[in-house]
Amino acid sequence: MEDIEIDRPLFLLGVQGGGLTILAKCFQRLENTCFVHGNADSWDAADNEMHVCETSQKLPREFSFHTNDFYPPNLPTNFYRYWTYATNEGLPHFRIDNPEQVSEASLNGFRNYVKAIIRAHAKNLNDCRFIDKSQLYTINIPLLRAALRGHSPRFVVIGRNPYGCIPRTARNYYLNPKKHGFDMPYEEALKLCSEHWNNSFAVATEDCHGFDDSLILNIEDFFANPKEFCSRICSFAELDFDRDMIPAPDQPNTRYQQMATRWYPLRKSRTERKLLETTQREREIINSVCGSTIEKLGYDLLK
Structure with missing residues (x-):
């Protein structure tokens, strides 16, 4: 692995259901990028997070949902810990507060995992991000x-308006018997999802504070102007912007075709429609948990 170079890797961060998939696909269409499931020739492959890759058992515990076997006792889901790992109970078991105490073997194991992905999928080993x-x-x-x-x-770090995504996740995942199927009142599910949203973005924005390696944006701005949004990330990440990375008609799918109905035309999501339907009680619960983080991300606090 010594001959494989890791050059300015780009991490798009946020919550599940936060719009990261379509944004990541834009960057996976670039000829000099690769990801865990491929490169520009397989840009529309489905799941592409490192912790859902079929070989993720090789990832050190600190970097993986699979090799970290903790489950919050009241949230026993194996659905990639969807919106459970950053609840107040889950956070201490998945957040590494002091990376200096992580063994060099684990740190090196993560680097080697990234190098293996680059070696397998880079089109040009001398020019791959x-x-x-x-x-x-x-x-x-x-x-x-x-x-x-x-x-x-x-x-x-890519924010998403909590008034849309928190109620959606509480109903469609926490209380959905085909997903998590948790047996709890809706307001409890809403509170736990609020904890997850708040902890995810409160921790991330704090970790970014004072560092020039970080950029904080909101996904709603991508849907409003994808070209400007992606251009800004390209400039920050030192990637060459390519107009073809933006969803457009007549862009051929790969054999995966997982984005065939989610790519073009860009459609307003159900999450955004849910934002307009929130009740006063839902807003009260969300605000009580997430209030300061909502404002920190630049969203309006709804009363």
Whole structure:
């Protein structure tokens, strides 16, 4: 692995259901990027987080949902810990507060995992940028900095309006018997999802404060102007902007075709429609948990 270079890897961070998939696909269409499941020739592959890759058992415990076997006792889901790992109970078991105490073997194991992906999928080993959107890393930016010291990683934290995504997740995942199927009242599910949203973005924004390797944006701005949004990330990450990275008609799918109905035209999501339907009680619960973080991300606090 010594001959494989990790060059300014780009991490797109946020919460599941936060719009990261379509944004990541834009960057995976670039000819000089690769990700855990491929490169521009497989840009529309489905799951592409490191912790859902089929070989992720090789990832050190600190970097993986699979090899970290903790489950909050009241949230026993194996659905990639969807919106559970950053609840107040889950956070201490998945957040690495002091990366300096992580063994060199684990840090090196993560680097070698990234190098293996680059070796397998780079079109040009001398010009390849690794892209990842593993949501677990949203609460572990300092850990990635420690593992990638000397490789100039870039972190882009992507917010999503909580008044839409928190109620959606509480109903469609926590209380959905085909997803988590948790047996709890809706307000409890709403509170736990609020904890997850708040901790994810409160931790990430604090970890970014004072560092020039980080950029904080909101996904709503991508849907409003994808070209400007992606251009800004390209400039920050030192990637060449390509107009073809933006969703447009007549862009051929790969054999995966997982984005066939989610790519073009860009459609307003159900999450955004839910934002307009929140009740006063939902807003009260969300505000009580997330209030200061909502304002820190630049969203309006709804009463």
